[in-house]
Amino acid sequence: MVLGPLSDQHFADRLVSAIIRKGTPALVGLDPRAQSLPPGMLASQSPHDIAAAYQKFCCEVIDVVAPLVAAIKPQAAFFEQLGPAGCTALAEVIRYGAAKQLLVIVDGKRNDIGTTAAAYADAYLGPGDSSPWGGDALTVSPYLGDDSITPFLSTAQARGAGIFVLVKTSNPGGGRFQDLVADGLPLYRHVARFVEELADQSKGATGYGSVGAVAGATYPEQLAELRFAMPHTWLLIPGYGAQGGTAADCAAAFDDAGLGAIVNSSRGITFAYERSQYSHLAGAHWQQAVEQATRDMIAEFRTHTSAGRLPSPSGN
Numbered sequence: 324m325v326l327g328p329l330s331d332q333h334f335a336d337r338l339v340s341a342i343i344r345k346g347t348p349a350l351v352g353l354d355p356r357a358q359s360l361p362p363g364m365l366a367s368q369s370p371h372d373i374a375a376a377y378q379k380f381c382c383e384v385i386d387v388v389a390p391l392v393a394a395i396k397p398q399a400a401f402f403e404q405l406g407p408a409g410c411t412a413l414a415e416v417i418r419y420g421a422a423k424q425l426l427v428i429v430d431g432k433r434n435d436i437g438t439t440a441a442a443y444a445d446a447y448l449g450p451g452d453s454s455p456w457g458g459d460a461l462t463v464s465p466y467l468g469d470d471s472i473t474p475f476l477s478t479a480q481a482r483g484a485g486i487f488v489l490v491k492t493s494n495p496g497g498g499r500f501q502d503l504v505a506d507g508l509p510l511y512r513h514v515a516r517f518v519e520e521l522a523d524q525s526k527g528a529t530g531y532g533s534v535g536a537v538a539g540a541t542y543p544e545q546l547a548e549l550r551f552a553m554p555h556t557w558l559l560i561p562g563y564g565a566q567g568g569t570a571a572d573c574a575a576a577f578d579d580a581g582l583g584a585i586v587n588s589s590r591g592i593t594f595a596y597e598r599s600q601y602s603h604l605a606g607a608h609w610q611q612a613v614e615q616a617t618r619d620m621i622a623e624f625r626t627h628t629s630a631g632r633l634p635s636p637s638g639n
């Protein structure tokens with residue numbers, strides 16, 4: 324791919340330049356869980372103290388991964404679960420990640436009828452001071468139809484942000500609806516077609532649009548099919564690591580330049596010290612486990628996918 328000048332006002336351009344700078348499509352998911360926090364971090368079981376611990380833990384993960392990866396993906400559910408204190412902690416984590424020059428993809432899976440969708444978009448999209456939460460991108464459900472997605476895109480484009488629409492999710496039950504066939508195609512391919520149209524209309528200098536698609540590493544054949552059917556659509560891939568997906572499973576999601584996909588790992592990185600190969604780093608050395616798991620993921624993608632063609636930053 325020949326890249327023109329990249330704009331700092333276009334989401335996919337910003338994503339590409341961040342990924343090229345870090346030399347990896349690895350994305351670190353922040354899904355804090357009270358029972359897995361390192362010892363000593365949790366003062367009590369009150370929502371206020373759990374939220375404070377989530378904020379500290381996530382910021383300390385960010386300290387480790389910020390030099391290594393382009394983006395983080397906080398999962399809103401784990402913060403919202405705690406009520407107002409959790410929502411404040413989420414905002415602080417987003418702010419902290421942005422201050423460390425990371426792109427922040429908020430995994431909220433929001434949507435509603437158009438006017439309400441516009442309010443969600445206002446809340447979550449737009450780096451810096453343009454939105455109260457300050458996310459660079461938001462995950463969005465397609466189930467309410469085209470007029471529920473376009474308000475997100477309008478706000479995203481105005482603010483240099485992006486959205487990722489659920490197309491083929493990583494969970495075992497996703498096919499119950501997503502694979503239903505209508506007019507000769509599974510439902511997820513109809514969603515993919517609409518998302519690709521929007522991506523084409525909103526493409527920047529890299530050829531990728533401000534609209535991306537969520538597609539799981541647990542469905543490698545469909546990933547390959549979607550890469551082919553959606554040439555202007557960036558893929559956000561969950562399901563790697565803890566859910567069983569491998570780097571080889573994700574290989575077909577990348578373009579020839581090693582771009583076009585960003586791959587999430589949440590538990591596998593943040594709670595790496597619970598995995599047998601990093602268990603010697605549990606306790607006081609938990610951040611070393613996070614760093615080693617991130618470096619191992621980066622190495623795996625460099626070995627098994629075209630992401631190995633990205634320039635390798637010194638020190639990684």
Ligand SMILES: O=c1ccn([C@@H]2O[C@H](COP(=O)(O)O)[C@@H](O)[C@H]2O)c(=O)[nH]1
Binds near residue numbers: 561
């Ligand atoms: O299809 C989907 C969409 C979103 N997710 C989210 O990604 C992370 C995965 O966490 P792991 O610990 O790496 O399994 C989590 O926040 C999910 O809600 C997904 O898994 N699949």
